[in-house]
Amino acid sequence: MAAKLLKNGRLVAIPTETVYGLAANALDAKAVLAIYEAKQRPFFDPLIIHVASLEKAEEYAHFHDPRLLKLAKAFWPGPLTILLPKKDTVPDIVSSGLPQVAVRVPDHELTLELLQTVGLPLAAPSANPFGYVSPTEPQHVDKQLGSKVDYILDGGKCTVGIESTIVGIEDDSLCLYRLGGLAIEEIEKVAGKLAMRLNQSSDPKAPGQLKNHYAPLTPLEIGDIEQLVKKYQGKRIAVIGFGQMPQLEGVQQCFNLSQTSDLKEAALNLFSLLREADDCGADVIITQFVPNASLGLAINDRLKRAEAKRQ
Ligand code: TXA
Ligand code: MG
Numbered sequence: 001m002a003a004k005l006l007k008n009g010r011l012v013a014i015p016t017e018t019v020y021g022l023a024a025n026a027l028d029a030k031a032v033l034a035i036y037e038a039k040q041r042p043f044f045d046p047l048i049i050h051v052a053s054l055e056k057a058e059e060y061a062h063f064h065d066p067r068l069l070k071l072a073k074a075f076w077p078g079p080l081t082i083l084l085p086k087k088d089t090v091p092d093i094v095s096s097g098l099p100q101v102a103v104r105v106p107d108h109e110l111t112l113e114l115l116q117t118v119g120l121p122l123a124a125p126s127a128n129p130f131g132y133v134s135p136t137e138p139q140h141v142d143k144q145l146g147s148k149v150d151y152i153l154d155g156g157k158c159t160v161g162i163e164s165t166i167v168g169i170e171d172d173s174l175c176l177y178r179l180g181g182l183a184i185e186e187i188e189k190v191a192g193k194l195a196m197r198l199n200q201s202s203d204p205k206a207p208g209q210l211k212n213h214y215a216p217l218t219p220l221e222i223g224d225i226e227q228l229v230k231k232y233q234g235k236r237i238a239v240i241g242f243g244q245m246p247q248l249e250g251v252q253q254c255f256n257l258s259q260t261s262d263l264k265e266a267a268l269n270l271f272s273l274l275r276e277a278d279d280c281g282a283d284v285i286i287t288q289f290v291p292n293a294s295l296g297l298a299i300n301d302r303l304k305r306a307e308a309k310r311q
Pocket of ligand 1: 016018019020021022046047048081083095098100101102106124125126127138162163164165166178
């Protein structure tokens with residue numbers, strides 16, 4: 001069913017270990033255009049192509065640097081996206097006209113099976129309206145994009161919960177472009193030091209790192225939770241805590257990313273709790289940073305973006 005729809009240029013939401021993707025045949029420029037339309041995503045923001053294996057990836061991109069090949073071998077299938085010089089087999093719309101294309105092999109049984117059946121690369125951004133929180137369950141996709149996708153492949157809850165880490169090469173340095181589900185130290189163990197290229201700008205020339213990405217509609221503030229609860233006294237407050245939480249008075253809803261302070265669990269819960277907090281009728285969402293190491297770096301990055309005001 002999903003394979004047939006994709007071959008016919010239709011949109012299918014696919015499960016991955018990180019978040020659900022909104023997929024189309026990457027070789028069909030018209031189908032790819034439909035992704036941008038469904039998401040209301042600007043064309044300057046390029047898409048990741050998903051393939052079944054490293055061998056397949058080599059049909060669409062050049063592994064021009066041995067470090068990138070090493071990383072692909074070590075972490076695929078998995079939450080790592082690699083920027084590589086694009087081959088002409090991939091339409092320009094996929095990479096927004098950039099010479100490099102983002103590629104990954106997702107670690108989800110159903111989607112790997114689907115990729116093998118269709119035999120096509122699938123272009124897929126996260127399956128949420130542009131700028132909103134990414135979906136980690138099929139219900140999240142259905143709620144917001146249900147009318148715009150032709151099929152949602154139900155693969156249950158995502159097991160990582162936060163988008164893939166993005167790396168590439170610039171001036172001969174191995175660079176990190178997006179913090180994500182694969183921690184920096186894991187990458188450095190395999191391929192050496194990473195240079196940071198995390199662009200906080202909302203400049204369209206810096207694709208995909210828009211400041212107010214992953215943002216709920218309800219205003220969100222990060223800080224000391226007890227102090228913020230005092231600041232917003234009299235308002236309807238939703239709290240998203242981490243680890244042991246103090247007793248809080250006058251709070252409408254209290255969520256916890258991980259009661260045992262486990263960063264993996266926190267990453268897994270982050271987007272679904274942001275959605276629940278957004279939907280619970282609160283005037284404000286109050287939250288705190290998690291420890292700024294390992295997966296905590298990616299979690300704090302998403303929290304900062306969720307806090308940034310929508311323009
Ligand atoms: O985990 C993930 O990566 C998920 C799942 C579905 O695979 N996908 C995802 O896609 O997060 P999306 O489109 O929401 O984010 C892709 C990011 C964007 O920030 C985009 O700008 C960047 O990758 N990107 C894609 N192609 C690029 C390119 N050629 N050069 C620079 N950045 C690129
Ligand atoms: Mg996204």
